[in-house]
Amino acid sequence: MALEKLQMIPLGGLGEFGMNCLALRFGDDILVIDAGLMFPEEELLGVDIVVPDISYLIENRSMVRGIVLTHGHEDHIGGLPWILSELNVPVYGTEFTLAYVEGKLDEHRLLDDAELIEILPGKRFTLGPFSVMPIRVTHSLVDCVSLAIHTPVGIVLHTGDFKIDLSSPDGHPFDLQAFADLGKQGVLALLQDSTNVDRPGFTPGEKAVIPRLDDIFAATKKKIFFSCFSSSIHRIKIAMELAHKHGRKVALVGRSIDNSTEIAQDLGYIDPPQGLIIHPGQIRDFAPDKLCILISGTQGEPMSALSRAAVDNHKFAKIDPGDTVLLSSRIIPGNEKGIYRVIDHLERRDARVIHDDGTNGLIHVSGHGSQEELRLMINLVKPKFFIPVHGDYRHLKRHVELALSTGVPEKVILLEDGDVLTLDKDSAQKTGKVTTGRVCIDNNSTADVVEDTVIRDRKHLGEDGLFLPIIAINKRTGAIEGQPEITTRGFAADDPDLLRNARDIVVRTLEQSSEEERRDYGVMKDKIRGDLKRFIQKNANRRPLIMPIILEL
The missing domain is CATH 3.10.20.580 (Ubiquitin-like (UB roll))
Structure with missing residues (x-):
C-alpha cells in the first residue's frame, strides 16, 4: 500500500465550462467527483446535451466505489442519468442535491435502481481507501460542499463551485474555520474553481441585491415579473420576502421554478407566510400593484414561460403596459440572441425591463469567488500542489498565474481532460493520458447518442x-x-x-x-x-x- 500512488484524472470540465467529472484512483479503488453535462454549442446541430466520455470508468467499472457530488447544478449532476445507465454505482450528495438528482433520475426511469446516500457537512464518510469530509461552502445554490478527501498519500481538497459569503440568506455561512483547520493539517493538493479568475476583488454576498431590489419593488406601480435561475433559491427567498414586505402576492409560473420552490419549501430553505403564494390562475383576481410573478425563462429559452408571456401567449402570465420585468441573472455566453429577442418583445408590450447589474446597485451577484477569494483560499489551506479546475483553457491558465503570484504552492499544475496526474507525498507528475471527449445526446434520452x-x-x-x-x-x-x-x-x-x-x-x-x-x-x-x-x-x-x-x- 505504501508504494502505491494516487492518480487524479479529469474526465470533463478542464478546458470547457460544464461536464465536470473527475476520477481519483488509488490502487484498485476509484472515487468520482461530480457527473455534469454541458449545453451544446451552435455547431452541434439538434443536440440537446453533451456529457463526458466515461470510457475510462467503464473499462475499470469493478473499481468504481461511488460518485460524490459537490452540489446540484446541471454542470455537476446533469450527466448522472447517462453515467448511471452505464455504471450503476452509489451516489453521495447533500439533502438538497439529492432532491434534484431524484427528480432527474425519475424522469429517466432510473430512480428505482439508484442508490442515493445523503452526506452531511462536517461528517466524514469512507469509500475504500478514501475518507471524505464534506465542508459547507456558499454558492448561488443551497446545500453546496467542498470535499476534503483524505487519501493514503495526503489530503486532496476539491472546492467545487464556491464564493465566500459569511452572511448567506439561508443562515448557513461559508465554513472558513474548516478550511483554516485543513491548512494546519497540511493539504497535498488543492483543486479550485476557476470560473471568476478574471474578476478582481471579492464577489458580493447574496444579500447585496436586497437594497436595489427593495427600491424596485417600492417604485413599481403595476405587476412585477421576477425572473431568475430556478436553482437560485436565495434569490427566490429574497423575492418572496420583498413581495411580502410590499404587500404583494406571489405566483409561481414555469415548471422549473415551481419544482425548485417546492423542494426548497419541503426542505425548509423557504418558509413563505401563509397565503403569500397564490395559484397562477388567481393572478387576475388581484390588483396589478398587489402581484409579484416569479417566472422561469431568464435565458430566453424559446418555450419558457417568460418567452411565451413576452409574445402574449401564456395562459396565466399576461404582461401589460407599465409592468416591470426584472431579469435577476447573468447572461450565459451564447444566450445573448435569445435574451435580447425576449427583451425586444417585452419592450413591444411597453413593459419596463430591468436587466442591468451595477448602475444603481445590484440586481444579480455571481455564485463564484473572484480573485481575492481565490487567493484567500490558497493562503488559508496552504496546499503543496495546486490544480485549477472548472473553466476554459484561458481560465485555467490565468488561475495558474494567480496561484503562482501567492507564492504558496510548491508546484502549480495545469491539467486538461484526460491527463493522468500521479501524486505521492512529495511529488506530482503527469504520467499519461486516458480516453476522454464528449458524448452528444438527442432528446435527453440516454439511448439517443449522436455520432x-x-x-x-x-x-x-x-x-x-x-x-x-x-x-x-x-x-x-x-x-x-x-x-x-x-x-x-x-x-x-x-x-x-x-x-x-x-x-x-x-x-x-x-x-x-x-x-x-x-x-x-x-x-x-x-x-x-x-x-x-x-x-x-x-x-x-x-x-x-x-x-x-x-x-x-
Missing part, C-alpha cells in the same frame, strides 16, 4: 441542402420505368437548367450501366451519387447531401 458523422450530416444539410433522385426500376427486367424525378430541399439552383441537366446525368448513368448493375441497387445508388456529386460540384459549386431512392416495380 460525429450525424452532426457532420446535419451541418452538411444545413449548408448545402438535400438532393433526392427518385428512380423506378423493373426488378424482373432491370429496365427503367419512366423518367427519373429529382426533389430538392434547402438547395436553391441559380441555373433553371441545372435540375433538368441533373436528370439527364441520372438517365445517362442508368443507360451506361449493365443490366446486372441495375439489379444491384447498392451499386446503382453509389454510381448515381458519384456522377451527380461531380456534376453539381462543377456546375453549382455546392455539395448537397445526395440520397438516391430506387423504387422497385
Whole structure:
C-alpha cells in the first residue's frame, strides 16, 4: 500500500465550462467527483446535451466505489442519468442535491435502481481507501460542499463551485474555520474553481441585491415579473420576502421554478407566510400593484414561460403596459440572441425591463469567488500542489498565474481532460493520458447518442441542402420505368437548367450501366451519387447531401 500512488484524472470540465467529472484512483479503488453535462454549442446541430466520455470508468467499472457530488447544478449532476445507465454505482450528495438528482433520475426511469446516500457537512464518510469530509461552502445554490478527501498519500481538497459569503440568506455561512483547520493539517493538493479568475476583488454576498431590489419593488406601480435561475433559491427567498414586505402576492409560473420552490419549501430553505403564494390562475383576481410573478425563462429559452408571456401567449402570465420585468441573472455566453429577442418583445408590450447589474446597485451577484477569494483560499489551506479546475483553457491558465503570484504552492499544475496526474507525498507528475471527449445526446434520452458523422450530416444539410433522385426500376427486367424525378430541399439552383441537366446525368448513368448493375441497387445508388456529386460540384459549386431512392416495380 505504501508504494502505491494516487492518480487524479479529469474526465470533463478542464478546458470547457460544464461536464465536470473527475476520477481519483488509488490502487484498485476509484472515487468520482461530480457527473455534469454541458449545453451544446451552435455547431452541434439538434443536440440537446453533451456529457463526458466515461470510457475510462467503464473499462475499470469493478473499481468504481461511488460518485460524490459537490452540489446540484446541471454542470455537476446533469450527466448522472447517462453515467448511471452505464455504471450503476452509489451516489453521495447533500439533502438538497439529492432532491434534484431524484427528480432527474425519475424522469429517466432510473430512480428505482439508484442508490442515493445523503452526506452531511462536517461528517466524514469512507469509500475504500478514501475518507471524505464534506465542508459547507456558499454558492448561488443551497446545500453546496467542498470535499476534503483524505487519501493514503495526503489530503486532496476539491472546492467545487464556491464564493465566500459569511452572511448567506439561508443562515448557513461559508465554513472558513474548516478550511483554516485543513491548512494546519497540511493539504497535498488543492483543486479550485476557476470560473471568476478574471474578476478582481471579492464577489458580493447574496444579500447585496436586497437594497436595489427593495427600491424596485417600492417604485413599481403595476405587476412585477421576477425572473431568475430556478436553482437560485436565495434569490427566490429574497423575492418572496420583498413581495411580502410590499404587500404583494406571489405566483409561481414555469415548471422549473415551481419544482425548485417546492423542494426548497419541503426542505425548509423557504418558509413563505401563509397565503403569500397564490395559484397562477388567481393572478387576475388581484390588483396589478398587489402581484409579484416569479417566472422561469431568464435565458430566453424559446418555450419558457417568460418567452411565451413576452409574445402574449401564456395562459396565466399576461404582461401589460407599465409592468416591470426584472431579469435577476447573468447572461450565459451564447444566450445573448435569445435574451435580447425576449427583451425586444417585452419592450413591444411597453413593459419596463430591468436587466442591468451595477448602475444603481445590484440586481444579480455571481455564485463564484473572484480573485481575492481565490487567493484567500490558497493562503488559508496552504496546499503543496495546486490544480485549477472548472473553466476554459484561458481560465485555467490565468488561475495558474494567480496561484503562482501567492507564492504558496510548491508546484502549480495545469491539467486538461484526460491527463493522468500521479501524486505521492512529495511529488506530482503527469504520467499519461486516458480516453476522454464528449458524448452528444438527442432528446435527453440516454439511448439517443449522436455520432460525429450525424452532426457532420446535419451541418452538411444545413449548408448545402438535400438532393433526392427518385428512380423506378423493373426488378424482373432491370429496365427503367419512366423518367427519373429529382426533389430538392434547402438547395436553391441559380441555373433553371441545372435540375433538368441533373436528370439527364441520372438517365445517362442508368443507360451506361449493365443490366446486372441495375439489379444491384447498392451499386446503382453509389454510381448515381458519384456522377451527380461531380456534376453539381462543377456546375453549382455546392455539395448537397445526395440520397438516391430506387423504387422497385
